[in-house]
Amino acid sequence: MDSVATILFLLLAVVISSSLARLTTLPLPLVQIALGALVALSVVPTVVLDPQLFFVLFLPPLLFLDGWRIPKEHIVRDRAVVLELALGLVLFTVVGVGFLVSWLVPAMPLPVAFALAAVVSPTDPIAVSAIAARVPIPKRLMHILEGESLLNDASGLVCMRFAVAAMLTGTFSIQAAFVTFLWVALGGIAIGICVTWAISKGKQWVTAHLGEDTSSQILISLLIPFGAYLLAEHFHCSGILAAVAAGMTMSLVEETGQALAVTRVRRAAVWDMVQFAANGVIFVLLGEQMPGILAGAVETVKLTGHREPWWLAIYVLVISGALAVLRFAWVWISLKLTLFRAKQKGQPLRAVSWRLIAAMSLAGVRGAITLAGVLTLPLALADGSAFPARDLAIFLAAGVIFVSLVAASIGLPSLLRNLELPPEAFDQVQVDRARASAAEAAIKAIERTQHAMSSGRSDADLYADASARVMELYRRRLDGRLQSPEAASLGRSIEAIERKLRVAGLRAERTELYRLSRNRELDSEAARKFIREIDLLEARYTG
Structure with missing residues (x-):
């Protein structure tokens, strides 16, 4: 002991x-x-x-x-x-x-x-x-x-x-x-x-x-x-x-994105x-x-x-x-x-x-x-x-x-303090291109999935509406990344404002869920699930 x-x-x-x-x-x-x-x-x-x-x-x-x-x-x-x-x-x-x-x-x-x-x-x-x-x-x-x-x-x-x-x-x-x-x-x-x-x-x-x-x-x-x-x-x-080699190999394995x-x-x-x-x-x-x-x-x-x-x-x-x-x-x-x-x-x-x-x-x-x-x-x-x-x-x-x-x-x-070094090898343009490429891949995947899910169904218009709403998020990203540098800069400023608004909304959601859970108006297991989803979204916008 x-x-x-x-x-x-x-x-x-x-x-x-x-x-x-x-x-x-x-x-x-x-x-x-x-x-x-x-x-x-x-x-x-x-x-x-x-x-x-x-x-x-x-x-x-x-x-x-x-x-x-x-x-x-x-x-x-x-x-x-x-x-x-x-x-x-x-x-x-x-x-x-x-x-x-x-x-x-x-x-x-x-x-x-x-x-x-x-x-x-x-x-x-x-x-x-x-x-x-x-x-x-x-x-x-x-x-x-x-x-x-x-x-x-x-x-x-x-x-x-x-x-x-x-x-x-x-x-x-x-x-x-x-x-x-x-x-x-x-x-x-x-x-x-x-x-x-x-x-x-x-x-x-x-x-x-x-x-x-x-x-x-x-x-x-x-x-x-x-x-x-x-x-x-x-x-x-x-x-x-x-141990070092195992760690470096692990990083390469993770790049497959299978987890x-x-x-x-x-x-x-x-x-x-x-x-x-x-x-x-x-x-x-x-x-x-x-x-x-x-x-x-x-x-x-x-x-x-x-x-x-x-x-x-x-x-x-x-x-x-x-x-x-x-x-x-x-x-x-x-x-x-x-x-x-x-x-x-x-x-x-x-x-x-x-x-x-x-x-x-x-x-x-x-x-x-x-x-x-x-x-x-x-x-x-x-x-x-x-x-x-x-x-x-x-x-x-x-x-x-x-x-x-x-x-x-x-x-x-x-x-x-104020120490300057040679600039990094990558810049914002590279990041923007990567985000745009990822958005294009997402739009194509959503279209394929929507067609596969709605094929032969009587409510196919529901799938079309849902995919349109999801793809709109990616199209906005593409519009902001493929504009002129000045417009892209403005788009990033708007995104920053939107992130702050989204975070404020998420935190309000979480506070309300905690209140409902404390008052036994919401099952604790369901509350934990919702709050984890909110936490992951907030980490995305603040990380």
């Missing part, structure tokens, strides 16, 4: 943290860490974490969702910059910070130092979004950060696995590591793709023969990342890359909850574990000859400064190379603002993946002895997360 009570308190802390973050305007992860520390200081029993179990529970769904939801076309467009940041910068960080930590903390073996450097290399766009909520992040910058985060999660955590393996076995060979990396990476990607594809085909067959059950479909989507991860680990491949609309709506809500809960619990657990981690880190620092615990703060600041310098240098070099390639191709060049480089550097906030990764460091070596400097490594990673969050909270809003 103690474990159940602790889990419930952690989830309660996640719920409370959302309101406190809005109230205090502090970044959500910082609030969650503070609440976790309060839980640790309370009478609630602390959690004894199993590193491998922690990794399996939290990382697969988060990585899967990142791969599922990230806009692929933006990664393809900015692939050079994304790859330079996600792969090149990770290796640059592992080498540079790894040797720095080994020199700075002699009590920490070099493989552990490299593991720490690898685990602090991934960035967290969710934390950046929470920090910059007051100042919108330019879309292209956010897309680059999302693409970088998706790939550097995998590359950083794979590097950490190699470093930990070197610590456990005492040997490391570059040639063997390269061959192993190919097997680990390619095998993980292949397994992630195959698992998602096979499950999707199975779902399609069942749906075609037995119909679609929304609850089962949602549960299957929750199980896919765990299945891909565990199968990849069974074959000694990267479960991390398997029911209600399934997609409910599944999106479930996954939003999973993402919020998983990210929140990770940070609350950090705060909850911090007293014990701090005590172990102090003992490790004493081995270096430093008796004062404030040396821990120096270590954190030095590592955070090194990460910032390395990232700034790499971003600057990356942008210069991008401009050089554009010049070679004869493309027009734009001056790169130092604010853009600073914003890209400061946006390298560490978050849930870093924390989840460092908490999976083994508790013991192969001979049963304690894993060296484990508590210190966890504390330093947590300190880097904290410093990066604070630095970004202070600096990003001013750097992002």
